[in-house]
Amino acid sequence: MTRALRVALVVLNAILVIAYPLAVFYGLTHFGARAVSIMVLGLMVPGLAWRFRKADRATFWSVVRVPIAMLLLIFGGIATDDRRFLLALPVMINAVLLVEFGSTLRAGATPMIERFARMQEPELDEAKQRHCRQWTWAWCVFFLLNGGTAAALALLAPVWWWTVYTGGLAYGLMGLMFAAEYLVRRRKFG
Known part of the structure; x- marks a missing residue:
């Protein structure tokens, strides 16, 4: 991966983290928890797949704990249509x-x-x-x-x-x- 691509991914990730509350607010006021959860999942999975594609086995589980917890919350929002999972x-x-x-x-x-x-x-x-x-x-x-x-x-x-x-x-x-x-x-x- 080139340095420019790594920088672009870091910047994109920072923007997504900062924009998350605003995006969730907009989504919940216009669509609903299940739809927003599906959209968040759609944005999150490609980034996670890219990030962990070359992860070594020794550090893999220590690195994926937070993303797995995030995915569980998102799937909870999809399954229950409850906004509290997103929040x-x-x-x-x-x-x-x-x-x-x-x-x-x-x-x-x-x-x-x-x-x-x-x-x-x-x-x-x-x-x-x-x-x-x-x-x-x-x-x-x-x-x-x-x-x-x-x-x-x-x-x-x-x-x-x-x-x-x-x-x-x-x-x-x-x-x-x-x-x-x-x-x-x-x-x-x-």
């Missing part, structure tokens, strides 16, 4: 991120934020490692609250509230978290 995707993604970040907080593991920090600065002293652990905890709390908010909106609120939150506010809050961590790290460690 549950952001909740599931936050749950996966919570587990991924949280699993790096166990004893002996390198916290997720420390992994990112070491990409820029391979040697971190104890104070920086503590900072990274604290921010990994902060991200876990964020994913818990963000997923909980998306779940509450999916179950209890009009679909446009869910759309505004998952399609805009959640991204803004995530950006604030990134910026806050960066600014605190710069102020604390120079």
